[in-house]
Amino acid sequence: MSRTIRYGIIGAGAVSDFHHVPGIQLDPRAELVAICDPDESLMQSRQQDWGPTRCCTDYRELAADPDVDAVIIATPNFLHREQALACVRNGKHVMCEKPLGLNFAESTEMYREAVAAGVRHMTAFTYRFAPSMRYVRHLLKSGALGVPRHFRSQRFLDLPETSWGWRQIRSLAGAGDLFDMTIHRIDFAQDLLGPITSVCGAIQQYAPRNVTADGSPCPASEVDDWSSLIGFFACGAVGVWEGSTLMKGHNNNGVGYEWAEINGSEGSAAYQLTDPNHVMLALNGRDLERTPVPEEFLKPAGSPRDPGAGKPSTVFRYDLVYELTSAILEERDAEPGFHHGAMAQAVADSVLLAFEKRSWVDIKASLDNGSL
Numbered sequence: 152m153s154r155t156i157r158y159g160i161i162g163a164g165a166v167s168d169f170h171h172v173p174g175i176q177l178d179p180r181a182e183l184v185a186i187c188d189p190d191e192s193l194m195q196s197r198q199q200d201w202g203p204t205r206c207c208t209d210y211r212e213l214a215a216d217p218d219v220d221a222v223i224i225a226t227p228n229f230l231h232r233e234q235a236l237a238c239v240r241n242g243k244h245v246m247c248e249k250p251l252g253l254n255f256a257e258s259t260e261m262y263r264e265a266v267a268a269g270v271r272h273m274t275a276f277t278y279r280f281a282p283s284m285r286y287v288r289h290l291l292k293s294g295a296l297g298v299p300r301h302f303r304s305q306r307f308l309d310l311p312e313t314s315w316g317w318r319q320i321r322s323l324a325g326a327g328d329l330f331d332m333t334i335h336r337i338d339f340a341q342d343l344l345g346p347i348t349s350v351c352g353a354i355q356q357y358a359p360r361n362v363t364a365d366g367s368p369c370p371a372s373e374v375d376d377w378s379s380l381i382g383f384f385a386c387g388a389v390g391v392w393e394g395s396t397l398m399k400g401h402n403n404n405g406v407g408y409e410w411a412e413i414n415g416s417e418g419s420a421a422y423q424l425t426d427p428n429h430v431m432l433a434l435n436g437r438d439l440e441r442t443p444v445p446e447e448f449l450k451p452a453g454s455p456r457d458p459g460a461g462k463p464s465t466v467f468r469y470d471l472v473y474e475l476t477s478a479i480l481e482e483r484d485a486e487p488g489f490h491h492g493a494m495a496q497a498v499a500d501s502v503l504l505a506f507e508k509r510s511w512v513d514i515k516a517s518l519d520n521g522s523l
C-alpha cells in the first residue's frame with residue numbers, strides 16, 4: 152500500500168529552502184503540508200516558492216497538527232530541544248538540524264524522549280550523504296585502505312566578517328564554528344572510524360562582527376570563528392580537524408574548501424565537498440589520483456534523485472529527506488539518529504572543556520562523572 156508522509160517544517164529559513172524543501176519535492180512519497188515561522192512575510196514568500204501549505208507562527212500548533220506525520224526542525228539552535236520534545240510527545244517523526252541541542256545533556260534528553268515515544272528520529276548531518284563520503288566509507292569498511300591510522304578534516308570558508316545574527320550569540324547558538332561547521336566533521340569521522348575517546352582542542356575568535364551586512368551597528372559576536380581538535384578514536388586511529396570562515400583565498404563562489412582524508416596501512420582516500428562525485432584515492436603504493444565514485448555510491452539505492460542533475464555539491468543534500476521518509480515507511484531507524492547527534496555533541500562539548508582546562512579530556516570519564 153503506498154502512503155504519503157506529510158511533512159511540517161518549523162523554521163522556514165535558509166537551510167529549509169536549500170535542502171529540505173527540494174528533498175520533499177523530489178520524493179513522490181513525501182508532501183509538504185505545513186510550515187511554521189514567526190516571520191509572517193517570510194512565510195508568505197515561501198508560499199510563492201514552495202507552494203501553498205498551512206501556516207502558523209507557534210510551533211506548538213504544528214507539533215499538535217493531526218495531519219502532519221513528520222517534522223523538520225530548522226530553527227536557531229537554542230530552540231531545537233523544546234521544539235523536538237513537543238513534536239515527539241505528539242507522536243511526530245522528527246529530523247532536527249545540527250547541533251542537535253545546545254549541549255550533550257539536551258541532546259541525550261531529545262534522544263531518550265524520541266525513543267520513549269517510538270518515533271523515527273534523525274539528525275541532519277548532511278555530509279554523510281555526499282557520494283564521495285559514501286564511497287570513502289565503503290573503501291574503509293571493505294578493508295581496501297587497511298588499518299586506519301590517520302584522519303584529517305579541513306573546512307575553510309572565506310566569508311564576510313559582518314554579523315552572523317543569532318549564530319554569534321552564545322545563548323542562542325551554543326558555540327560558533329565548532330557547533331556550526333566542525334560538528335558535521337566530528338560526526339562523519341565517528342561514522343567512518345567509530346567513537347572518539349579523548350580530545351584536546353582550541354577555539355579562537357578574530358572577527359568582532361559588530362556590524363550587519365548593510366553597515367548598521369549590532370551586538371558583537373560572542374563565539375569562535377576558528378575551531379580545531381586532535382582526537383583519538385577507540386580503533387587506535389588519530390584525527391586532526393580545523394575549521395574557519397576567515398580563510399582568505401578560500402571563497403570559491405561561497406563553497407569554500409573542504410578536504411577529509413583517511414590514511415590506512417594499505418592506502419589513502421579523501422573526500423572533497425567541491426568535487427563530491429570523485430574521490431582522491433591512493434592504493435598499491437601509488438600517489439593520490441582523482442577517481443570517479445562508482446555508480447552505486449552516487450546516491451542511496453532507490454533515491455529518486457538523478458545524480459547527473461544539478462550542482463554536485465548541493466544536490467546530495469536532498470537525500471536526507473529520502474532517508475527519513477524511507478525509515479518511516481520501512482519501520483526502521485533513520486541514519487544518522489539523535490544518538491549520533493548526541494555523540495557528536497559529546498565530542499564538541501569536550502573540545503570546549505579541554506580548551507578551558509588547557510588539557511586533554513577523556514570523553515567516557517567526562518560522561519561518567521557528569522562533567523559533560
Ligand SMILES: NC(=O)c1ccc[n+]([C@@H]2O[C@H](COP(=O)([O-])OP(=O)(O)OC[C@H]3O[C@@H](n4cnc5c(N)ncnc54)[C@H](O)[C@@H]3O)[C@@H](O)[C@H]2O)c1
Nearest residue numbers: 162163164165166187188189190225226228248249275277
Ligand atoms: N545541515 C546543514 O548542512 C545545515 C546548514 C545550514 C544550517 N543548518 C542548521 O539549521 C538551523 C537553521 O539554520 P538556517 O541557516 O536555516 O537559519 P536561518 O536564520 O536562515 O533560519 C531560521 C528560521 O527559524 C525561524 N524561527 C526563529 N524562531 C522560531 C520559532 N520560535 N519557531 C519557528 N521558527 C522560528 C526564523 O524566523 C528563521 O526563518 C540551525 O540549527 C543551523 O545550524 C544546518
